[in-house]
Amino acid sequence: MRLSLSILVFILAASNPVEAQSWQPPADTDRCPSQWGAGDQRGSGNHMSARTVLRATGLIRTGTVVELSHVLSDTMPFFGTRKFEITTKRTFMNPGTNRRGSNEEMIHGEMGQIGTQFDAFSHQTIGDSLYNCFRLDDIATRSGFTKLGVENVGTLMTRGVIIDVAAVRNASPLAANHEITPADLQAALREQNITLEKGDAILIRTGWSRYWGTDNTRYGNASPGIGVAAAQWLARQDPMLIGADNPSVEISPNPDPKLSLPVHQILLAVNGIHLLENLKLEELAAKKVYEFAFVIQPLRMKGATGSTVAPVAIY
Amino acid sequence: MRLSLSILVFILAASNPVEAQSWQPPADTDRCPSQWGAGDQRGSGNHMSARTVLRATGLIRTGTVVELSHVLSDTMPFFGTRKFEITTKRTFMNPGTNRRGSNEEMIHGEMGQIGTQFDAFSHQTIGDSLYNCFRLDDIATRSGFTKLGVENVGTLMTRGVIIDVAAVRNASPLAANHEITPADLQAALREQNITLEKGDAILIRTGWSRYWGTDNTRYGNASPGIGVAAAQWLARQDPMLIGADNPSVEISPNPDPKLSLPVHQILLAVNGIHLLENLKLEELAAKKVYEFAFVIQPLRMKGATGSTVAPVAIY
Amino acid sequence: MRLSLSILVFILAASNPVEAQSWQPPADTDRCPSQWGAGDQRGSGNHMSARTVLRATGLIRTGTVVELSHVLSDTMPFFGTRKFEITTKRTFMNPGTNRRGSNEEMIHGEMGQIGTQFDAFSHQTIGDSLYNCFRLDDIATRSGFTKLGVENVGTLMTRGVIIDVAAVRNASPLAANHEITPADLQAALREQNITLEKGDAILIRTGWSRYWGTDNTRYGNASPGIGVAAAQWLARQDPMLIGADNPSVEISPNPDPKLSLPVHQILLAVNGIHLLENLKLEELAAKKVYEFAFVIQPLRMKGATGSTVAPVAIY
């Protein structure tokens, strides 16, 4: 019996689609110490240097600043039970002839994991092991982590690059079940005539942010994003962070129903690369501004797993 | 002519510096609309423009980034009953073969008014009137302000200038009861050979941050800072913001015991100029770096009175 | 022309149902001081005395205790944005050879106004005036009320009486738009052969609690309860408190669309009678136990507007 090559490929592919997708976390010995050395807590944040700052500075030509974050409010989409709550402490009228009233507010919520948000390495584990094989029991306390907290990050400034997959696939937004592949990323970069460099802030556009605030249920239910293969390809480009305009950067749920957000483990725990979720990229995409100075200031909250942020593109 | 002692004392008292210090909030008609027009909510934030960004960019020469904020933790100094609390939500082990554990935390506190902090115009009133004569009853809700919230600010990037009063007065820190005067500021600027420009981020060094985390009680009790005259002089320089390495920017308590933090009213309510408190300026001062690109990203919390921040100097 | 009486009544009733319902808050001078005297903060709580305790004690015959509250959890119905949140502070392992682990939890929510809840007099106003004409500006602070707080209440023990309107109207639950009238209450009392006495805890059964936890949206949307006329009739009975197995004790929304929960004002502000909401009365109703010792222990939270509670019937 003779089979053409294309038929053979079809049979092989169809026979085991889950196998193709499937992924297992690597053994600790295969991932630790990280490329940044035993005990390192900064991971991809180590790329931050005078070189990345000056490279980014060179991209500022017109002085335009574009906000890449959503406004924080209690009407934004929330993952699971997370929340953001403001309770106004209305006017305390101070003693004094100058009638000085002072307002403030209690804020309550998962401030590390809401809104446009930056993930630190204490956020995700493989079993009881985190980035660089720190052990959960060794670093977790009732009130934060003694290692891998977001206070280790500080301001990051580097070249930012948008990979506009929604544009190159001519679908804005991408379908909820669209797994972004390495081929998608490469096609978009070709189209945009951009070459990635080590230490970039790579921001992937899916177009999904159109549902932020307009259809929060849809925004959070299932969303397009990078899959395992794309995450591994991106990790090899050695960026400073990987962001997207969707809830999880990665496709959710994963096409392999046995896996729960594996890209979070691949990037945070295995490779020590920060994630940046719920970006707003529409303005830059409309202007076809794909390269710019990227600046982000995660709050320096001791022992926290991440930070809500308000990053910008400057060009 | 002969004067009795009691008459002499009376004359000296009447002529004296406390009278000179004393200040009354101006009538609404004398301060509204602001220079930025009726209904304006951005005040000094209106200085933010391509021009200030490019001017700041031109100051980035070596790619050095210096953090100007303190780390947020429950052991930092707090004003009054304010607090910052992290409660770890330890490992939720997700279903899936990839054993993905997820950590996050509840954060609770006055996130607009703790740590290194940026004041929006909803923070302070003169009676029931705020910046640009917005009325408290018109804009206050149980969960934020409908006008003048910190979400109106966004990233600010401009030339940053340190005025090192501690250095020029040869007292680091300045004494707790040292009221910084216009003469102090001018002397420091002369010594540093710096001229202020409209739209600058002016950062005043008192040296007081040495007690942050080392003697929190002393840090918060009484502290040196600008007085009424200096605030009025600085307001005339028309900056984008005024910051300091002390709890209130201004001297606290005010030398006039009848006044409660009048500089807060002069800058926020009367002139619409943002304040930035609890900075960390020691590294820049030690290096005598007095001019740099200043970048700050207040959280965009809808209706909040301010934001804890993590600004940087870049040069 | 001749009309039968019933037709005449129908015409009169139909011609102006809203007018009949409509109510205006009385002037301050018509309601203050309260029957308990100027400056009184305890209102109907003043009924609590050895007499009410002994009367209740006399009703304890079998030693049976019936819980009248719902369990507090984040899956219960909430009014508006109220919430109840438990964040476990998992195991702090204390030093010592005895391996003592300690668990506790942060609780966050409107603990005065969730679950089965008891209303204090600081909860509701008529304009800026509260029970006994205390003024809001005089007693409200950022962190509680200096008068009328729930800490003034303490344990209440008195005769409890159920008025089972659902049973007498043969509709369990009553329709969502059923306004309970004085006639409804009187019919039920007759049927049950019960006479109200001063100082009773009057608990009205609508049957609405069947939707608690089974259809939370329905539970909170619109619900049957007493109207203005019934509230005024009940107030004249001079009870220690009035409770019900619905969200607001009163019908919600009020049949008069111009009124917002007027019974809250009639009972709390005008008459100084405590309210008790979200009761669970099914077990007592099924057993036809209409009279019992009623015991409630509001938390003594300084300056709070109410307390979540776990009252019981004992008989």
Added chain:
Amino acid sequence: MRLSLSILVFILAASNPVEAQSWQPPADTDRCPSQWGAGDQRGSGNHMSARTVLRATGLIRTGTVVELSHVLSDTMPFFGTRKFEITTKRTFMNPGTNRRGSNEEMIHGEMGQIGTQFDAFSHQTIGDSLYNCFRLDDIATRSGFTKLGVENVGTLMTRGVIIDVAAVRNASPLAANHEITPADLQAALREQNITLEKGDAILIRTGWSRYWGTDNTRYGNASPGIGVAAAQWLARQDPMLIGADNPSVEISPNPDPKLSLPVHQILLAVNGIHLLENLKLEELAAKKVYEFAFVIQPLRMKGATGSTVAPVAIY
């Protein structure tokens, strides 16, 4: 050689004071299942029955009610980082002609473990094992415990008995390092002419509450209370709960420096007996009312480790 008895006793006592005190948690097999059977979650709460209610009812003669709890406020003593915070949500003015203003408050704190407080069995562990050998990993979630939560308790009503050790030892308060022994308890009971019965609520008076609110630091630092021997003796009396007017019921710190609050383990984990801390017993002691109906209503918070409470004595 002959020794008098007193010298012999001295030698025995002096030879090993720590051994005498020292205690090791029993093996799981020695303490599980509890006397209430495998899987039981109610422990000493199982004593609650018609019998205890009627016995208590019989003690109500004058109708007097005495509050045994402290008022909850942010100025009370707190253990460690625990807190109680009220943030007023001032007046929401509802739409409607009746000008109904509504006040409520956010409450934030360890509501299971502050103020006068009742301990459930999820509060304390021996290693990773709790009462009746429930395992921590099996029952702990991010938001409460699936077993042994305080919602299993409900109202308790039983005979309350005060053991006034402070009176019998003629020291009110007892010295901070006074370990209450079985002999102390027995002497007080003899003096008071009281015999303990199964199912009693045993309340031990140390007099320590005099420092509550007057010297909070002293109140919390070191305090008198029952030791290991007294706890074991009391457990054999098989009460419904054991309370005291001090922070921990037990002496703190334990005289054996190697042990951390062992009585918590002995009563909660080993014997399944509830604890009740920070009581206010002065009024009853002054009146020498040693026997009464005791009523407590722990909040029914799903999965919580305890509840702040407002119990009373009725007699």
